[in-house]
Amino acid sequence: xxxxxxxxxxxxxxxxxxxxxxxxxxxxxxxxxxxxxxxxxxxxxxxxxxxxxxxxxxxxxxxxxxxxxxxxxxxxxxxxxxxxxxxxxxxxxxxxxxxxxxxxxxxxxxxxxxxxxxxxxxxxxxxxxxxxxxxxxxxxxxxxxxxxxxxxxxxxxxxxxxxxxxxxxxxxxxxxxxxxxxxxxxxxxxxxxxxxxxxxxxxxxxxxxxxxxxxxxxxxxxxxxxxxxxxxxxxxxxxxxxxxxxxxxxxxxxxxxxxxxxxxxxxxxxxxxxxxxxxxxx
Numbered sequence: 001x002x003x004x005x006x007x008x009x010x011x012x013x014x015x016x017x018x019x020x021x022x023x024x025x026x027x028x029x030x031x032x033x034x035x036x037x038x039x040x041x042x043x044x045x046x047x048x049x050x051x052x053x054x055x056x057x058x059x060x061x062x063x064x065x066x067x068x069x070x071x072x073x074x075x076x077x078x079x080x081x082x083x084x085x086x087x088x089x090x091x092x093x094x095x096x097x098x099x100x101x102x103x104x105x106x107x108x109x110x111x112x113x114x115x116x117x118x119x120x121x122x123x124x125x126x127x128x129x130x131x132x133x134x135x136x137x138x139x140x141x142x143x144x145x146x147x148x149x150x151x152x153x154x155x156x157x158x159x160x161x162x163x164x165x166x167x168x169x170x171x172x173x174x175x176x177x178x179x180x181x182x183x184x185x186x187x188x189x190x191x192x193x194x195x196x197x198x199x200x201x202x203x204x205x206x207x208x209x210x211x212x213x214x215x216x217x218x219x220x221x222x223x224x225x226x227x228x229x230x231x232x233x234x235x236x237x238x239x240x241x242x243x244x245x246x247x248x249x250x251x252x253x254x255x256x257x258x259x260x261x262x263x264x265x266x267x268x269x270x271x272x273x274x275x276x277x278x279x280x281x282x
Contacts, residue, residue: 005093031186041145220244
């Protein structure tokens with residue numbers, strides 16, 4: 001496996017693989033990899049001849065008051081996980097390599113970026129679209145792999161690919177959870193032992209919502225109210241949002257009908273965690 005910080009080196013290797021007729025998969029990450037990321041790499045390795053993993057904490061998707069500087073980083077650990085999983089290349093650029101001295105161009109999206117996480121993080125998805133668009137141009141993969149834990153991001157990237165005619169297949173992969181149900185996240189490392197226990201309220205509230213749906217409840221407000229009540233019973237939890245939307249459009253829906261996304265963002269102490277479920281395959 002190779003590790004590089006240079007765009008030119010990535011492109012040179014990609015050209016070589018293309019000449020050999022090899023298919024290429026891309027797994028974009030911000031690093032501090034865990035089993036959730038590994039599941040993406042594992043699937044990419046199965047479905048492609050060569051796999052590139054990008055490890056880049058993208059500064060332009062963080063607002064000034066967010067955790068860019070504190071976001072955990074460990075490229076040695078990440079590289080070993082990638083190599084063990086069968087990746088061929090890790091691309092770990094510096095911000096200066098990706099954005100230069102004066103970066104003037106961005107990719108912005110409306111409507112589906114203005115709800116859920118986008119409502120309280122209005123600049124976030126512009127940063128996500130811009131960096132992912134750059135990675136698509138640098139790597140030119142056949143397929144790119146994204147986790148369902150960031151369900152809105154998955155929806156946004158699929159729309160960007162459609163709207164901008166990227167010739168790339170976007171593969172959504174299921175959420176990977178701890179044994180007790182907590183969704184795997186690099187930000188879980190911020191949690192104290194007490195907060196880690198409190199964080200289980202996210203998955204528990206979603207399980208409660210699933211049970212209501214499976215029992216025949218179709219009123220979205222009733223399901224959201226039940227989930228919020230459970231979350232609010234945890235003193236360390238503060239709700240950002242709990243929403244039910246159509247999975248196709250991310251528009252609010254009043255009735256459970258067809259594929260829906262139930263998503264929530266909750267602060268546990270100072271740490272903002274997200275979780276969700278989709279009622280049909282992604």
